[in-house]
Amino acid sequence: MTDLITYVLRGIPFGCVFALVAIGLVLTYKTSGVFNLAFGAQAYVSAAVYYDTHVRHKWPIIPAFVLAVLVFGPLVGLVLDRLIFRFMRTAPHVARLVAALGLLVAIPQLVNLWFGQSPSFGVEGIWPSSQGSNFAVYHFGDYALNGDQVATLIATAVVVIGLTALFRFSDIGLRMRAVVESARMTELSGINAGRVGTIAWMLSSLVAGLAGVLLAPLFAQVSATNFTVLIVAAIAAAAFGGLTSIPLTLLGGILLGVAQGLLGGYLPPASVLAQGLRPSLPFVALFLLLIFWPSLRNRREVTDPLAGVDPPPPGLAALERSRGLTWATRIFALIVLAIAIPFVLSSNYWLLLGTEAVILSTIFLSIVVITGMAGQISLCQATFAAIGAFTTAQLVSNYHVSVMITILAGAAMAAVVGALLAIPVLRLGGIYLALATFAFALMFESVLVPLDWVGGGANPIKVPRPKFAGIDFANNKSFFFLCIAILAVVSVLVIFVRGGTIGRYLDALRGSETAAQAIGVNPTRARIIAFSLSAGIAGLGGGLLATQTGIAQPADYNSFLGLFWVVLVVTLGSRTVEGAVQAGVAFYVVDEILKRIGINQSWQPILFGLGAMTYAKHPEGILEFQKRQSLAFVQRHLDRMKRRGAPAEPAGADEAGAVAPTPAQPSSERVGAD
Amino acid sequence: MALLEARDISKRFAGITALDDVSLDVEAGEPVGLIGPNGAGKTTFFNCLLGLLRPDGGRVVFDGRNITRMPVYKRARLGFGRTFQRIELFSGMTVRDHLLVAERAHRGTASLWKDMLNLSRATTEEIEKADATLELLGLLDYANRPIESCGLGRGRLVEVGRALMTEPKLLLLDEPSSGLDRVETEELVTTLQSVQRERGTAILLVEHDVEMVQSFVSRLYVLDFGTLIASGTTAEVLGDATVRKAYLGEYV
Numbered sequence: 001m002t003d004l005i006t007y008v009l010r011g012i013p014f015g016c017v018f019a020l021v022a023i024g025l026v027l028t029y030k031t032s033g034v035f036n037l038a039f040g041a042q043a044y045v046s047a048a049v050y051y052d053t054h055v056r057h058k059w060p061i062i063p064a065f066v067l068a069v070l071v072f073g074p075l076v077g078l079v080l081d082r083l084i085f086r087f088m089r090t091a092p093h094v095a096r097l098v099a100a101l102g103l104l105v106a107i108p109q110l111v112n113l114w115f116g117q118s119p120s121f122g123v124e125g126i127w128p129s130s131q132g133s134n135f136a137v138y139h140f141g142d143y144a145l146n147g148d149q150v151a152t153l154i155a156t157a158v159v160v161i162g163l164t165a166l167f168r169f170s171d172i173g174l175r176m177r178a179v180v181e182s183a184r185m186t187e188l189s190g191i192n193a194g195r196v197g198t199i200a201w202m203l204s205s206l207v208a209g210l211a212g213v214l215l216a217p218l219f220a221q222v223s224a225t226n227f228t229v230l231i232v233a234a235i236a237a238a239a240f241g242g243l244t245s246i247p248l249t250l251l252g253g254i255l256l257g258v259a260q261g262l263l264g265g266y267l268p269p270a271s272v273l274a275q276g277l278r279p280s281l282p283f284v285a286l287f288l289l290l291i292f293w294p295s296l297r298n299r300r301e302v303t304d305p306l307a308g309v310d311p312p313p314p315g316l317a318a319l320e321r322s323r324g325l326t327w328a329t330r331i332f333a334l335i336v337l338a339i340a341i342p343f344v345l346s347s348n349y350w351l352l353l354g355t356e357a358v359i360l361s362t363i364f365l366s367i368v369v370i371t372g373m374a375g376q377i378s379l380c381q382a383t384f385a386a387i388g389a390f391t392t393a394q395l396v397s398n399y400h401v402s403v404m405i406t407i408l409a410g411a412a413m414a415a416v417v418g419a420l421l422a423i424p425v426l427r428l429g430g431i432y433l434a435l436a437t438f439a440f441a442l443m444f445e446s447v448l449v450p451l452d453w454v455g456g457g458a459n460p461i462k463v464p465r466p467k468f469a470g471i472d473f474a475n476n477k478s479f480f481f482l483c484i485a486i487l488a489v490v491s492v493l494v495i496f497v498r499g500g501t502i503g504r505y506l507d508a509l510r511g512s513e514t515a516a517q518a519i520g521v522n523p524t525r526a527r528i529i530a531f532s533l534s535a536g537i538a539g540l541g542g543g544l545l546a547t548q549t550g551i552a553q554p555a556d557y558n559s560f561l562g563l564f565w566v567v568l569v570v571t572l573g574s575r576t577v578e579g580a581v582q583a584g585v586a587f588y589v590v591d592e593i594l595k596r597i598g599i600n601q602s603w604q605p606i607l608f609g610l611g612a613m614t615y616a617k618h619p620e621g622i623l624e625f626q627k628r629q630s631l632a633f634v635q636r637h638l639d640r641m642k643r644r645g646a647p648a649e650p651a652g653a654d655e656a657g658a659v660a661p662t663p664a665q666p667s668s669e670r671v672g673a674d
Numbered sequence: 675m676a677l678l679e680a681r682d683i684s685k686r687f688a689g690i691t692a693l694d695d696v697s698l699d700v701e702a703g704e705p706v707g708l709i710g711p712n713g714a715g716k717t718t719f720f721n722c723l724l725g726l727l728r729p730d731g732g733r734v735v736f737d738g739r740n741i742t743r744m745p746v747y748k749r750a751r752l753g754f755g756r757t758f759q760r761i762e763l764f765s766g767m768t769v770r771d772h773l774l775v776a777e778r779a780h781r782g783t784a785s786l787w788k789d790m791l792n793l794s795r796a797t798t799e800e801i802e803k804a805d806a807t808l809e810l811l812g813l814l815d816y817a818n819r820p821i822e823s824c825g826l827g828r829g830r831l832v833e834v835g836r837a838l839m840t841e842p843k844l845l846l847l848d849e850p851s852s853g854l855d856r857v858e859t860e861e862l863v864t865t866l867q868s869v870q871r872e873r874g875t876a877i878l879l880v881e882h883d884v885e886m887v888q889s890f891v892s893r894l895y896v897l898d899f900g901t902l903i904a905s906g907t908t909a910e911v912l913g914d915a916t917v918r919k920a921y922l923g924e925y926v
């Protein structure tokens with residue numbers, strides 16, 4: 001009995017911190033429509049500032065707290081809103097999600113650049129004590145809480161009461177709620193949605209910063225991973241509250257904290273279950289909540305009743321296509337290949353990098369299928385690659401099957417898991433799909449990967465190179481060409497599928513799900529096929545990567561690395577095969593360039609993470625956009641030169657008229673019409 | 675038996691009753707109108723018929739089958755065609771592609787491999803069928819244009835063409851004239867009339883523009899605040915005093 005109460009008491013402060021971040025999440029989601037996955041990272045900013053000033057530079061508690069929480073917290077929110085999210089108020093939810101993902105990747109790296117990489121220990125909390133933060137014990141009968149825990153409880157109570165009062169009674173709170181319903185509608189009625197959004201961002205970042213400073217002593221260290229995982233626990237708590245209710249969110253957070261406390265207390269600490277289940281509880285909870293929680297079931301993205309008012313985004317650069325342009329792109333690609341391949345073959349170093357880039361490009365094709373073609377953000381592509389790699393490794397080492405066959409078996413396994421996962425998850429759609437896949441990825445990583453029959457436990461499994469058709473691919477050169485051949489086959493497959501019936505259905509679904517259904521397209525079937533195909537491709541790439549490196553190493557398929565992959569591909573171009581290849585090459589080239597010119601390599605994720613902000617403007621990818629623009633430019637010049645030579649064609653009046661109009665109505669008309 | 679029988683359809687949104695026991699019949703091949711002021715529940719009713727919204731009460735019978743719980747895409751394959759008040763097109767596709775994908779979709783599902791790989795590129799037959807519809811709508815010259823280059827008027831025609839490719843028995847048109855000018859509206863009416871006559875497609879038309887409705891339909895239903903307040907032949911209904919007060923009063 002005593003144990004029980006102790007474990008519960010120990011869990012509550014953690015739960016409060018989860019709830020604090022969750023409340024910030026709900027607040028910005030409701031006011032700006034952005035599901036800010038980067039809140040954990042923002043909490044990390046404040047924690048790092050507090051640690052740096054208070055512990056390293058011996059500032060007293062109060063100024064350190066003021067700087068870290070009251071200054072840095074809102075400041076980060078202000079910057080994010082002003083520079084990024086205010087321009088995304090009417091952007092499609094995928095664009096907003098991609099932007100948040102980019103920040104999730106970039107912010108921790110920026111903080112690490114500033115304060116140094118290693119996790120920092122010896123954190124002190126905000127509770128003043130002369131004997132170190134673990135003292136100052138408060139007794140409730142037999143049970144005790146330390147100062148940091150008490151501080152957490154008090155801070156949570158203040159925030160919850162304050163925010164509830166704000167929403168209930170204050171003018172700005174009411175406006176925030178109005179903005180949530182429809183940014184444009186409120187703007188029409190004279191409320192400045194931008195201002196309200198900014199205040200919400202500052203407020204919720206303040207709360208995130210507070211959570212960060214409170215959490216650091218509970219974890220006894222400041223490290224980026226703890227804080228990025230924190231966001232998952234917070235999302236689970238927010239999901240418990242249906243992404244709307246603050247009291248339920250608080251309850252959800254506390255329940256999660258208590259459950260973690262109980263698991264930690266009752267499970268024997270050395271057991272596999274304790275090591276796997278306890279840290280992964282938030283992931284499991286989130287996954288189950290998303291799929292089974294009634295207030296989220298069948299929930300689609302909130303649609304803005306006035307969403308049709310804005311003119312549609314400018315047409316994709318891909319629309320500027322013509323046979324000539326397509327051929328120009330292909331010839332350009334061939335020239336690049338003709339230069340790159342001999343270069344890669346010139347040294348073993350470049351050969352290994354080149355092979356990895358080719359394999360990564362294959363994996364990235366899976367993102368082209370799920371995101372570029374099906375328009376869904378899946379955050380578990382690295383998991384599918386891992387499934388491919390581990391299947392390959394297990395089959396090779398236990399059954400001595402030929403490596404090439406096991407790689408295909410790994411792909412098939414990933415495809416099956418993808419299809420099974422798709423059935424419950426696809427019903428969610430939009431941002432919930434992204435969250436559920438992320439939860440799945442973390443769950444897989446922390447529960448299954450450590451098991452002997454999956455990831456091989458403490459000793460990762462060795463995978464030899466394939467040997468078939470009389471060729472031993474242990475030779476790096478022949479393996480490089482094998483990888484290129486596989487990439488080519490998968491590319492052709494993707495191009496075929498894109499042009500086939502399913503590809504057309506997916507195009508239609510991306511354009512308008514309603515209209516696609518109304519002509520008889522079964523959205524679930526089309527998307528399950530896309531999801532499964534995408535998983536299979538990732539699995540294939542994962543298996544290849546394992547034979548390339550010679551070992552199926554969990555770190556190569558880390559789920560945060562998977563997030564970065566998505567950000568990278570989406571930023572550079574997720575619509576085309578070239579986009580995937582460019583992303584695969586860029587991953588290594590940028591890294592290599594940074595290394596050569598002596599710049600810290602964490603700039604790579606920072607660059608790409610911040611680059612994700614361009615997605616809202618160029619959904620086909622920034623590189624793809626630039627390339628097509630320049631090629632179209634070249635073509636226009638060629639045309640003009642040709643025309644100068646030939647007798648002038650009569651300029652069709654129709655030709656000129658077709659470019660200008662867009663299928664939007666003037667907004668004045670629309671407002672009255674519905 | 676009527677082609678479409680909607681019985682006692684009710685739909686409530688938080689706080690408001692958008693539809694209250696609405697019943698409506700459409701005979702095969704018949705043009706029927708549904709009018710009512712803004713917010714009367716016309717679009718909601720369409721969404722309930724097609725399954726985009728699940729009605730809280732009532733049933734929908736189509737061609738003798740109770741389809742109240744059928745998913746949208748299956749209803750579409752049974753013979754519902756639909757255009758949208760707020761235009762819904764497939765960005766990134768050409769005009770002809772809109773029709774081709776509709777043609778493919780309504781025929782339902784081929785084998786997985788056929789659907790996935792390019793073994794089933796548009797056949798000449800499919801292209802001819804699409805082009806015949808484009809011709810009927812006067813869109814043939816724009817067949818290869820990206821949809822983004824079409825104005826609103828042409829976009830609405832593409833929506834009609836896309837719906838026609840599914841060989842609907844019943845075409846649901848939600849305010850097709852909104853945002854069109856006089857000339858475009860007249861052209862649209864002529865086209866729709868020829869579709870209705872030549873293909874024997876029943877049409878349920880939601881419209882603001884009473885003149886357009888008059889020139890087109892034989893029977894009329896009037897919806898006001900979610901309830902039917904009148905139904906009958908066009909002349910009867912437009913002569914009715916309640917209707918004039920509730921509806922025309924706003925516009926005359």
Ligand SMILES: Nc1ncnc2c1ncn2[C@@H]1O[C@H](COP(=O)(O)OP(=O)(O)O)[C@@H](O)[C@H]1O
Nearest residue numbers: 674687690692711712713714715716717718719
């Ligand atoms: N998704 C929805 N959520 C809440 N209320 C809605 C929704 N759709 C429509 N309504 C409400 O239902 C009523 C009927 O709307 P609608 O069917 O669009 O009218 P009409 O098409 O006749 O102009 C309106 O009061 C509208 O505000």
Ligand SMILES: [Mg+2]
Nearest residue numbers: 674716717759
């Ligand atoms: Mg309407």
